[in-house]
Amino acid sequence: IVSDTSKKLNQERKAIKSLLDIKVDAILVAPEGYESSHLIDVINSGTDIVSFGVHFENDEISEVSIDEITGAAKAGAYLKSVGIRDVVMMMGNPRKFTTRGRMEGFMRGFGHVPEDRVIYCEVDWKASCATVSEMQKLPQAFFCYNDMMALGVMKALEERGIELGSEVKVIGYDDVYMAEIAGITTLRIPIRSMVKEAFKTILGDEVRKMVFTPEFIRRKSA
Known part of the structure; x- marks a missing residue:
């Protein structure tokens, strides 16, 4: 059932x-x-x-x-290794274990992320897309709570004429079925x-x- x-x-x-x-x-x-x-x-x-x-x-x-912490730490360490210094974390409900674990893990691998670079919004591609569309200053990279939010971020960046992967990097989480088709760098569960x-x-x-x-x-x- x-x-x-x-x-x-x-x-x-x-x-x-x-x-x-x-x-x-x-x-x-x-x-x-x-x-x-x-x-x-x-x-x-x-x-x-x-x-x-x-x-x-x-x-x-x-x-x-x-192991959310170890998984997200891999994403943080990767961005740090390629020279990223300014990142926005696009996260879901801060009360959830998964949100807290992914935030803690990412910062364990990347380093401290200022509070004003952490955005909490509905876990939905439309919400993340709208948020990025309205941002005045884009970061070098986004770390997203999951792949659906990453898809929204990628859509907004493409609409703004930003070249994904070179001008701005985006990392998701989960490796859902459409992640490979969309070309999302992610954490595979x-x-x-x-x-x-x-x-x-x-x-x-x-x-x-x-x-x-x-x-x-x-x-x-x-």
Whole structure:
């Protein structure tokens, strides 16, 4: 049974309640990202649950997650190695573990990024496109929360006549299916391996915390 939560906490809570009402044996959830009390309630009810893609500090929650810090550090170190000094971080909700991890990791590899060079906006290509379209001074590079935001940044830059990869570099995150076609430099998340481990965890009897490290993929945009 599949439920789409649109990465919204209220919809996530409703979806989980609906699944518990029909007495499913286990739930695999890609959480909104910063609240875990409702997941603990599922465990206490006797139903198995596995968090996919998000790490929680609570030892009771099984999870298959990403080492966001190590992954983003690769992007930061790369930009630093090619001489980039001015970068804008285009990020999503700052409360989310994934956002915090990607910001911390990037600055671990690149160095400090001033607060006025960190932009939080809706995780959507239209939002990032509109933001970059209105910027008066462009940076040497953008590090984006994910590939969808990177696509919006790239579109805005192209509309402004900027040559991607040489004048301004753009790095995304995830390596979604269209990233290769669009030429996005990104961090590839090993989804297939993570899915296999998630189901092994569901079928097992122990709490497991599996962590995967993204691979840096360099393409035209950087």
